[in-house]
Amino acid sequence: MKKNVLVIGAGGVGQVVVHKCAQNNELLGDIHIASRTVEKCQRIIASVHEKNALKTHGALQAHALDALDVAATVRLIKQTGAQIVINVGSSFLNMSVLSACIETGAAYIDTAIHEDPAKICETPPWYANYEWKRRAECERSGLTAILGAGFDPGVVNSYAKFACDSYFDRVQSIDIVDINAGRHGRYFATNFDPEINFREFTGQVWSWQNSKWTSNKMFEVSREWNLPVVGLQKAYLTGHDEVHSLSQLLGVPNVRFWMGFSDHYINVFTVLKSLGLLSEQPIRTAEGLQVVPLKVVKAVLPDPASLAPDYEGKTCIGTLVEGERAGKPHQAFVYNVADHKQAYQEVGSQGISYTAGVPAVAAALLIASGEWDVRRMANVEELPPQPFLRQLNRLGLPTRIVQNGLDSPVDPV
Amino acid sequence: MKKNVLVIGAGGVGQVVVHKCAQNNELLGDIHIASRTVEKCQRIIASVHEKNALKTHGALQAHALDALDVAATVRLIKQTGAQIVINVGSSFLNMSVLSACIETGAAYIDTAIHEDPAKICETPPWYANYEWKRRAECERSGLTAILGAGFDPGVVNSYAKFACDSYFDRVQSIDIVDINAGRHGRYFATNFDPEINFREFTGQVWSWQNSKWTSNKMFEVSREWNLPVVGLQKAYLTGHDEVHSLSQLLGVPNVRFWMGFSDHYINVFTVLKSLGLLSEQPIRTAEGLQVVPLKVVKAVLPDPASLAPDYEGKTCIGTLVEGERAGKPHQAFVYNVADHKQAYQEVGSQGISYTAGVPAVAAALLIASGEWDVRRMANVEELPPQPFLRQLNRLGLPTRIVQNGLDSPVDPV
CATH class of the missing domain: 3.40.50.720 (NAD(P)-binding Rossmann-like Domain)
Known part of the structure; x- marks a missing residue:
């Protein structure tokens, strides 16, 4: 205790x-x-x-x-x-x-x-x-x-463990899907620290496929998902923490993470990344000032906490497990739907x-x-x-x- | 002498x-x-x-x-x-x-x-x-x-003066059109100092219409032009120096400046501007560093001079004068076509x-x-x-x- x-x-x-x-x-x-x-x-x-x-x-x-x-x-x-x-x-x-x-x-x-x-x-x-x-x-x-x-990571890992244990004889794949169908009303913002947020998408995308690490580029692989409450949503294969533990701990041959992005988000991200503005390596201005571009981008973006009062809509995050049960193909999607406004009313975030x-x-x-x-x-x-x-x-x-x-x-x- | x-x-x-x-x-x-x-x-x-x-x-x-x-x-x-x-x-x-x-x-x-x-x-x-x-x-x-x-300004002003004097009894409008149909092969670059280049497009667009100053937003007004050599091109009403002298010195009721932009240029510009990254006002990073976002953007963009070796294609810049001659509507387009590769071969720019x-x-x-x-x-x-x-x-x-x-x-x- x-x-x-x-x-x-x-x-x-x-x-x-x-x-x-x-x-x-x-x-x-x-x-x-x-x-x-x-x-x-x-x-x-x-x-x-x-x-x-x-x-x-x-x-x-x-x-x-x-x-x-x-x-x-x-x-x-x-x-x-x-x-x-x-x-x-x-x-x-x-x-x-x-x-x-x-x-x-x-x-x-x-x-x-x-x-x-x-x-x-x-x-x-x-x-x-x-x-x-x-x-x-x-x-x-x-x-x-x-x-x-x-x-995610966290609850979705528990969803995976729970579903594998409760409903499957053999599991072929675990796909985690993270959709934020909310609207904050700003031109562009990240939902948490931009510096950490963008770092998730600037490297290569690791997934666990056929029991091997597979590398893709960000926004290279996408899939349409039809989800409860938030409906039809496009999500992209994305590198994420939980793939790196589930793949090693549950013995499942395919573990992937999918995150939803709007075309607008992808466009802004692509422009910033292509120009080198998401780099964490310092550059020098013509005036000789040494500065990390990503920190400047962070400084001009809205503070994620400031989005809360106007945020509307819902998130749907869940774990799709596919495999076999009693000799037949089986699938289960374990998920939660959360509401931005309710969260704000309860805890101010x-x-x-x-x-x-x-x-x-x-x-x-x-x-x-x-x-x-x-x-x-x-x-x-x-x-x-x-x-x-x-x-x-x-x-x-x-x-x-x-x-x-x-x-x-x-x-x- | x-x-x-x-x-x-x-x-x-x-x-x-x-x-x-x-x-x-x-x-x-x-x-x-x-x-x-x-x-x-x-x-x-x-x-x-x-x-x-x-x-x-x-x-x-x-x-x-x-x-x-x-x-x-x-x-x-x-x-x-x-x-x-x-x-x-x-x-x-x-x-x-x-x-x-x-x-x-x-x-x-x-x-x-x-x-x-x-x-x-x-x-x-x-x-x-x-x-x-x-x-x-x-x-x-x-x-x-x-x-x-x-x-532009310069030669196009002289084109205007030359055409007005030589071919018209009365002039109704002067439209200057600047098209760069060249390709530099980079994701994005400005053709001269980005700091000056972007400043041209971040304020309001002044044009001289019906003998009055008229204000528009950048990329608000566009027109298709069918030009010699470079063909059909979309250009946008843009604020530019020569409008501010021709309107005052030649007594013509309409003086406008049109500049060609690709959709890609406009997209990158719009993202940067909307995020506040083209601002000339200093901001402060989370670490307390004071920095002008526009100077950081300038630092990550290619040096305009570095584009020259790979630049291909042509520019077409000219002055369209419209008015009357011998009692009938008349128009004249005075222009020059320049070639990026030829320029580079001759003078290295x-x-x-x-x-x-x-x-x-x-x-x-x-x-x-x-x-x-x-x-x-x-x-x-x-x-x-x-x-x-x-x-x-x-x-x-x-x-x-x-x-x-x-x-x-x-x-x-």
């Missing part, structure tokens, strides 16, 4: 995580939030109070922290008495925060893979480059470290942040209850899906399934 | 000007070239020697100069004994260089209107904002200052630089001969067109005319 949560990162996802922790503080204990910019933490705390979101009276405190500084993070964990750390800061911080957790014994949760700022799209499987190198270290110190516990943040709190609750306090490093598909899906149902991300032409809720017992 | 030329600016146009001056140095005397970066001048001089372009033995020298520094420019004019200054540097320099010319008595030639770096698209007529305020000063000191003596630079040298030759040494400030349409068109024929930019369905060369006597 662990308690007291330190949330690292005060962006849109941090906002969701803190709100959801507050709504469940009778189970989670004290809540602390830390960011380089303490004012961002204070704004989130103010919004929690504004919505009267704390379930019971309890600590809710802001801290200034550079989470690349392991010693400072260790001090803050000790000072706050946090036994669970939810890391939703920049992907560049993961390994530092993990080190601080190992040193203090606080359970670690993140929602996206570790990245080196200087590298894009490293050798697959990505988890083997940083995270899995530290599996033994976690095992030795009995540290619970849950990797990629957002929606748009739906993309909501779907990423809520599962991390579900994971924290399962560590607090002991169900997921596994005292080792684990990707989500290595953990029992039932308690996770139950928590998600309760926390506002209900699971549904389409199977044999029937669309029904999933309520695992 | 003036001689010895100082060329200010060592970009693509400077390269053309120096080559053409060298080819005519028996008439122009010593040739000097100055730029902030003296190495650029030296490279141009090397290319003149490489092509053996000096007509006769004579001085050809490079100088480092910040032409915003009037005193330094005065010193260089005196030191070189230049009696003609051809200013093909940045548009931000014009008024400083003009001051140095007034102080020394050296004749002044430029090819584009003066611009204030902090302002875009000022009140029409643009010439009244800076240049024409100094008409009296030039008159008093007997200074020859020829404004806008490139191709692409066709856009060639068409801009050659007319300035024609103007210099007419000042040297006395024909245009008018000892006052003048736009090109205020000067006799015949000697100019004769020089242009001789220098590689022959004039043709389409009239009464007949396409024929113009060789004014």
